[in-house]
Amino acid sequence: MVTLLPKANATPPWIETHRAWEIASRKNEMSKFYKIVLGGCGSIFAVYGLYKSENLFHQPPVVMADGNVNRPKLRLPSRDEQLNSLKTTPEFDVLVIGGGATGAGVALDSISRGLKTALVELDDFSSGTSSRSTKLIHGGVRYLQKAILQLDFEQYRMVKEALHERANLLSIAPHLSYPLPIMLPIYRWWQVPYYWVGIKAYDFVAGRQQVKSSYFLSRSKALELFPMLKKDKLCGALVYYDGQHNDARMNLSIIITAAKLGANVANHVAATELLKKDDENGIKKICGAKVKDLLTGKEWEIQAKSVINAAGPFTDSIRKMDDEKCSMICQPSAGVHIILPAYYSPDNMGLLDPATSDGRVIFFLPWQKMTIAGTTDRPCEITHHPSPTEDEIQFILNEVKNYLTPEITVRRGDVMSVWSGIRPLVLNPNKGSTEALARNHVLHVSDSNLITIAGGKWTTYRVMAKEAVDVAVQKCNLTPKNDCQTDGLLLEGASGWTPNMYIRLVQDYGLESEVAKHLANTYGDRAFTVAKHASLTGKRWPIIGRRLHEEYPYIEAEVRYAIYEYACTAVDVIARRLRLSFLNVQATEEALPNIISIMADELNWSKNKQKEEYEKAMEFLRTEMGQDVNRKARVTPVNFTKDEITSYTRKFQTLDKDRKGYITINDLRQSLKVQGEKVDDETLHDMLNEVDLNKNGQVELGEYLLLMSAIKTGAIAQSRLAAAVDIQYDRSVLSVDRSGGGV
Numbered sequence: 001m002v003t004l005l006p007k008a009n010a011t012p013p014w015i016e017t018h019r020a021w022e023i024a025s026r027k028n029e030m031s032k033f034y035k036i037v038l039g040g041c042g043s044i045f046a047v048y049g050l051y052k053s054e055n056l057f058h059q060p061p062v063v064m065a066d067g068n069v070n071r072p073k074l075r076l077p078s079r080d081e082q083l084n085s086l087k088t089t090p091e092f093d094v095l096v097i098g099g100g101a102t103g104a105g106v107a108l109d110s111i112s113r114g115l116k117t118a119l120v121e122l123d124d125f126s127s128g129t130s131s132r133s134t135k136l137i138h139g140g141v142r143y144l145q146k147a148i149l150q151l152d153f154e155q156y157r158m159v160k161e162a163l164h165e166r167a168n169l170l171s172i173a174p175h176l177s178y179p180l181p182i183m184l185p186i187y188r189w190w191q192v193p194y195y196w197v198g199i200k201a202y203d204f205v206a207g208r209q210q211v212k213s214s215y216f217l218s219r220s221k222a223l224e225l226f227p228m229l230k231k232d233k234l235c236g237a238l239v240y241y242d243g244q245h246n247d248a249r250m251n252l253s254i255i256i257t258a259a260k261l262g263a264n265v266a267n268h269v270a271a272t273e274l275l276k277k278d279d280e281n282g283i284k285k286i287c288g289a290k291v292k293d294l295l296t297g298k299e300w301e302i303q304a305k306s307v308i309n310a311a312g313p314f315t316d317s318i319r320k321m322d323d324e325k326c327s328m329i330c331q332p333s334a335g336v337h338i339i340l341p342a343y344y345s346p347d348n349m350g351l352l353d354p355a356t357s358d359g360r361v362i363f364f365l366p367w368q369k370m371t372i373a374g375t376t377d378r379p380c381e382i383t384h385h386p387s388p389t390e391d392e393i394q395f396i397l398n399e400v401k402n403y404l405t406p407e408i409t410v411r412r413g414d415v416m417s418v419w420s421g422i423r424p425l426v427l428n429p430n431k432g433s434t435e436a437l438a439r440n441h442v443l444h445v446s447d448s449n450l451i452t453i454a455g456g457k458w459t460t461y462r463v464m465a466k467e468a469v470d471v472a473v474q475k476c477n478l479t480p481k482n483d484c485q486t487d488g489l490l491l492e493g494a495s496g497w498t499p500n501m502y503i504r505l506v507q508d509y510g511l512e513s514e515v516a517k518h519l520a521n522t523y524g525d526r527a528f529t530v531a532k533h534a535s536l537t538g539k540r541w542p543i544i545g546r547r548l549h550e551e552y553p554y555i556e557a558e559v560r561y562a563i564y565e566y567a568c569t570a571v572d573v574i575a576r577r578l579r580l581s582f583l584n585v586q587a588t589e590e591a592l593p594n595i596i597s598i599m600a601d602e603l604n605w606s607k608n609k610q611k612e613e614y615e616k617a618m619e620f621l622r623t624e625m626g627q628d629v630n631r632k633a634r635v636t637p638v639n640f641t642k643d644e645i646t647s648y649t650r651k652f653q654t655l656d657k658d659r660k661g662y663i664t665i666n667d668l669r670q671s672l673k674v675q676g677e678k679v680d681d682e683t684l685h686d687m688l689n690e691v692d693l694n695k696n697g698q699v700e701l702g703e704y705l706l707l708m709s710a711i712k713t714g715a716i717a718q719s720r721l722a723a724a725v726d727i728q729y730d731r732s733v734l735s736v737d738r739s740g741g742g743v
Helices: 013-027 030-041 044-053 079-088 101-112 141-149 153-172 191-209 219-225 247-260 312-322 390-403 458-475 501-509 513-532 556-564 570-577 585-603 607-623 627-634 642-655 665-674 681-689 701-713 720-724
Strands: 092-097 117-120 177-186 215-218 236-245 264-266 269-278 284-293 299-309 330-340 350-353 362-367 370-374 417-426 441-445 450-455 547-549 552-555
Touching: 079 264, 079 299, 092 101, 092 284, 101 117, 101 247, 101 458, 117 247, 117 269, 117 299, 141 153, 141 191, 153 177, 153 191, 153 236, 153 458, 177 191, 177 219, 177 362, 191 236, 215 219, 219 236, 236 247, 247 264, 247 570, 269 299, 269 312, 299 312, 299 458, 312 330, 312 417, 312 450, 330 390, 350 390, 362 390, 370 390, 390 627, 417 450, 441 458, 450 458, 501 513, 513 552, 513 556, 547 556, 547 585, 552 556, 556 570, 556 585, 570 585, 570 607, 585 607, 585 627, 607 627, 642 665, 642 701
Parallel strands: 092 117, 092 299, 117 264, 177 350, 299 450
Antiparallel strands: 177 236, 215 236, 269 284, 284 299, 330 370, 330 417, 350 362, 362 370, 441 450, 547 552
16 A cells, blocks of 8 residues: 655745745845745755755655655656657566556556556547546446346446545545535436435445435425526435546646656657567567657657557557457447536536436536536547537537526527547457447457556546556566555645645735636646746736636646646647636637747747647647537528518618628728727727638628527627627527527
8 A cells, every 4th residue: 555654734944935035036025035044944055956946845755565765756857858768768667558547547557566667648648538528536326226226246346446436536636626516306206215215325335435425405405506407397306426527637647647756658659560579489479669759750669568558449459550350349439528608507516417318318517617518429430539510519408408497598609619539438358249348447468468458437547557557467477566556646736735725826926816726726736836937917916827818717827837747739738738628619719829829939839830730729629629510500591580681781781881792890990980989900800700701801791690690599609799789689589409609
């Protein structure tokens, strides 16, 4: 077991000294700082050394089972340093292919056992399924129902294991994960005892590791906590607890923890070929992989005693490198989630609909001050760039509409972002292709010793990693210094974090409370390092922390810190280091030029490189984050009465005073000038561009009528152009049948 060295309750003097140095230097009051130093808080040399190391806090040393202390590195090695180690190390004990949750977990498990470990990821860490989950840390209450009704011990064991892992994940990364109450509304009285028994059984199986005890709510109490619920026929509700987390940040935290313990990890490095050599019996065994840095095109070989395939949906592509004739085991399934504004759900209560129109389960959860709804489940093709479809979005919206009060109009235009993730459901190759899909995960060892770990879910990533490393040790004759150490091992950012840590960020650095909370709950005790690099705002308050977008708490300093965390592209930043693209695709587009400018300064990008990054990021937003499908849904046939068309045509003509047949930016400027409004040219261009569908710098009557139609039907939630020309429209009945938006 892992033992963490005791941490003193009092703040260490060197931290107080560093804080005094920061505040004094910002206020030009260094004389006060020297008085503090001379008073015994520490020496200026210690502070300077700490400042250069950029590590206010770090994870406590890990005491291994053999009594040796494995001290994490104070400084995270750069990507160049990691690549150099991958090229020059003669041989690794373990080479992991895949940098999602499972692959990261394998790397952390392996290095914490004292095995020399390497990991390569084709794209970015958590770029695939691991960043596109429902964001839940759960035991699987539905699996328990099957275990009880079908007397299925395997299902029971799976739930028991997942509940232990849920408790572990909540404890090792408390800044990124937290308990979440989930409401199960009940509309038939006979269902009350049925669901109550099931939820209480869930608590019972969790035992001492249950988050909080479930409970029943009366109809009135349920509506008080979740006022958006449909009131008709509501009998009451049951509330049970699971966990929620920031999945991509959790994945990154696992990677960084492994790297600080000595693992060599690299993103944007693809395994292109598996290396083999004859063993003492003349049998071909895997001895490493040929890899390629996709950013530079350089190739080299990595020698390793064992290779673990943790490529998620791309599991079979790695297996084919080993054996072209091997059977396919991955059965990909697409799960789509949509993001809605925060007002669709309470701040701290989720909702589960266990019986949708086609039998799927829908979650409706608060996340990052927005609302996440999903998911779908349909067979799909394996691709690096999964894209959502309008049918999937409409399915989720219709299900949401079914259990929300009619007072709330579920508008297509309220979909701020949408994404699709590929679940790597797997067949068990150990039992033949006639077996059903594996309920949990599959661990397979090929004749040449390629170890494949596939399937499973986010909650059980750690135990999957443990099993994979156990098999590698056994099959490849590895000699670890100790057994598995990851149960209870704190992840990066956890050791110095407290729920009230953000207050110190506000007091010591002059950050807004919202920004300080965001930094504390994203970076944990590393938030002080991020804050230290924040820019002055030029305002009286907040003192530092210029936002990337006024509606979200992300600040410019996070972009610089993202590069320290191995971000190499603009997409790495907007999707995984920051979660902005998952929250609001339009806001991301608005913040993108500033993000690229900051990265260009840090990475010395040329103008051509900046343009290339912008185009790739925009392609990502359009296809994978749903911007295209939102805009296409918005272009709907006009559905007006004759009188409405006449009325809107007249309004159009009041702008088109010269009867040109279209509106230009000058027409818009003149109209606003008459109303006494002064708007800068950039804003005018943006207002015109959101309506100019063919992008010719003009808005024709047809485009104008499409805008009015989209507003009337709820296809778009708002329009700056419509607001500017004071257009009135009827919101009393809004349909989601013909819709579009998200802008």
